[in-house]
Structure formats: structure tokens, C-alpha cells
Amino acid sequence: MLNRRTFTVAAALGAAAIGAPLVHSQPKLEKSKVSIAVGGKAAFYYLPLTISEQLGYFKAEGLDVEISDFAGGARALQAVVGGSADVCSGAFEHTINLQAKNQFFQAFVLQGRAPQIAIGVSTKNMPGYTGIADLKGRKIGVSAPGSSTNMVANLVLSRGGLKASDVSYIGVGVAAGALTALRSGQIDAISNTDPVMTMLEQKGDVKIISDTRTLKGTQEVFGGLMPAACLYASSEFIQKNPNTCQALANAIVHGLKWLQTAGPGDIIKTVPETYLLGDRALYLASFDKVREAIAVDGLVPADGPKTALTAIASFDPTVKADKIDLAKLYTNEFARRAKDKFKA
Numbered sequence: 001m002l003n004r005r006t007f008t009v010a011a012a013l014g015a016a017a018i019g020a021p022l023v024h025s026q027p028k029l030e031k032s033k034v035s036i037a038v039g040g041k042a043a044f045y046y047l048p049l050t051i052s053e054q055l056g057y058f059k060a061e062g063l064d065v066e067i068s069d070f071a072g073g074a075r076a077l078q079a080v081v082g083g084s085a086d087v088c089s090g091a092f093e094h095t096i097n098l099q100a101k102n103q104f105f106q107a108f109v110l111q112g113r114a115p116q117i118a119i120g121v122s123t124k125n126m127p128g129y130t131g132i133a134d135l136k137g138r139k140i141g142v143s144a145p146g147s148s149t150n151m152v153a154n155l156v157l158s159r160g161g162l163k164a165s166d167v168s169y170i171g172v173g174v175a176a177g178a179l180t181a182l183r184s185g186q187i188d189a190i191s192n193t194d195p196v197m198t199m200l201e202q203k204g205d206v207k208i209i210s211d212t213r214t215l216k217g218t219q220e221v222f223g224g225l226m227p228a229a230c231l232y233a234s235s236e237f238i239q240k241n242p243n244t245c246q247a248l249a250n251a252i253v254h255g256l257k258w259l260q261t262a263g264p265g266d267i268i269k270t271v272p273e274t275y276l277l278g279d280r281a282l283y284l285a286s287f288d289k290v291r292e293a294i295a296v297d298g299l300v301p302a303d304g305p306k307t308a309l310t311a312i313a314s315f316d317p318t319v320k321a322d323k324i325d326l327a328k329l330y331t332n333e334f335a336r337r338a339k340d341k342f343k344a
Helices: 004-017 044-054 073-082 093-100 148-159 176-183 196-202 215-222 235-240 242-261 264-270 280-293 304-313 333-342
Strands: 033-039 064-070 087-091 105-110 117-122 139-142 168-171 189-193 206-211 229-234
Touching: 033 044, 033 073, 044 064, 044 229, 044 242, 044 264, 044 280, 064 073, 073 087, 073 093, 073 148, 073 229, 087 093, 087 148, 093 105, 093 148, 093 304, 105 235, 105 242, 105 333, 117 148, 117 196, 139 148, 139 176, 148 189, 148 206, 148 215, 148 304, 176 189, 176 196, 189 196, 196 206, 196 280, 206 215, 215 280, 215 304, 229 235, 229 242, 235 242, 242 333, 264 280
Parallel strands: 033 064, 033 087, 139 168, 139 189
Antiparallel strands: 087 229, 105 229, 117 189, 117 206
16 A cells, blocks of 8 residues: 555656656745846736736745846846846747757746737828838837847838838837837837837827737737747756746746736736836726737647747748747646646
């Protein structure tokens, strides 16, 4: 007869034999202090990260998380690749760009199921705008060069017959600096996230020409589901720290579940005051616009990685679609367990 101790050891050996991360009721974390790099934390794109942090969900999983905020996703990515951060809260497509350079990183929990990025042209600098060709030689503001806002702009330009080299990209962040850059005329167009884009749109500062803040808009731009914000780390980090990654996934999925039923007032009370950019009403209007773009259960949709790869390969010659192994871009194992835990 198996006693409790013998059964636990046998179960652990069985899990190890099939290469599964060992997860039990109170797993011992390989690394309790974790550094997360993020590019533009105030954006709705990363709202699940903020919610999980503010509501203490990381602490509830035994984690001491330090979040470093950078001007854009490309800079957050550099921090993780360079080793100054363990995990990146960033765009899914970065895992594709990294694999194209023979660097293997995996997404292990999804925060967004649409990019939530809109492109708008300045009504002040370009009042006579008629089409993409009009952007040739113009300055386009993005959160940071190389970030997902830059990627979406490149995709839209390529479909309109322009190359990235036909415009100038300028990093403006995802908060007050982006509003100022557009309104002061420093840039002619902007590719950015909410709440910035809704604020510019409602004040008549921009004319929206491409929009992935809704699932319908994302389908129109990408032709399918496009995984967006996620937590990703090097494959080596995930293999060495499965319980830590599980705890991170648990915290994010817990936040996603809270967001499914949270009202506007709940959001206002939870996020830092600075995120509101001085206008609560517009912030809430922005939230209503992007709400459906937030992931529900942390799982990367089955067709999502292929949609992302097709989009990037269409304008980036350094990414060869036939050389990318989609299965190595992500794992849903951690999110599945988290979903079961919280019944998300």
C-alpha cells in the first residue's frame, strides 16, 4: 500500500519523466524575487500586469516582483536579452523576431488577444490626408523604435505601398509625451495604444486610419487572431524555473479573471492616478473601447502565432516564415493550470 509520502514521490518522478513542470498545492519557488521589464506600463495593453501587481496577486503566489518600466517594448526586450530582467511583459511578436536571430524565448501567459494599437494622422499637420502614400517623408510617432507600435505601422505602410525607410519613426512613449508630440506638431502621425489614442481621437487631434483595439479591427488588419501582450522569457529561464513561471502565470490569470467582471469604477480605484492622464472620463471611454481585447484566460489561441508570423514576414525580410518553429514560440501549459486554479 502506498503511503502519502511514497505517493507524492512517485507522482513527482512520474511528472519529471514526461518533462512536465512540477506543480502542487504549495510549490517551492526556484526564484521568489523576479524582475519584469515592461515597455509603457500605463497603457491598457499592459493593464493585466498592473491589476495583478496592484491587487497583490503576485505576492499571493509568494513572489516578490520588481517591475521596471521602459519607454517602449523594444527597450524592455533589450533588458531581458541583456540579462538585467528575468521576464518581459511585452508583445508576442518579439518571440518571433528573437527566434529569427536564433534566440529562443517563449510566451507563457497571454495578457491581450488584440494589439490594441491604432494609427492616426494629425488633423493639424495633415488636414488633406487621402491615403497611405501621403505619409511618405513624414514623421510617425511610436512608443519606441522596434516596438509593437512600430511593427503595426510597418505592416500598414507595406500594405499601402510604402517601406519603413520611406518615413521617419520617432519614439514618444505611451503617455503624456505622446499627446504632446502630436499636439505640438512634432510628428505628423502616430501609432500608439490607449488611453493615448482615444484621447487624441475624441479631441479631434487625429483621424484614425487603422485600428486593432477591437477584435473586428484586428481581424481586418491581420486576417486572424493576433496574440499581443504576454509574459515571455528565455526558454532556459522557463526550464530552470517552472514553479516560478507557474506562479507568474497564476497571478496574471487571477488578474484577467478580476478584469472580466470589474466595472469602470473598480479600474479607476485600482490603477495609479498618473495613468488617467488628467482625464478620468476619457480614460474610462478608452477602457470600454479596448475591453474585449484583453485576454480572458491567459491561453495563446491556436492560430494566433501563425497570424503573427505571416504579418511580420510580410514586411520584414530578416524573418523567414519557413525557418520559424511556431511550437517553440509559446507554451500554454502554465496558463492551463492557472485557468483550472481560478476557473477563469
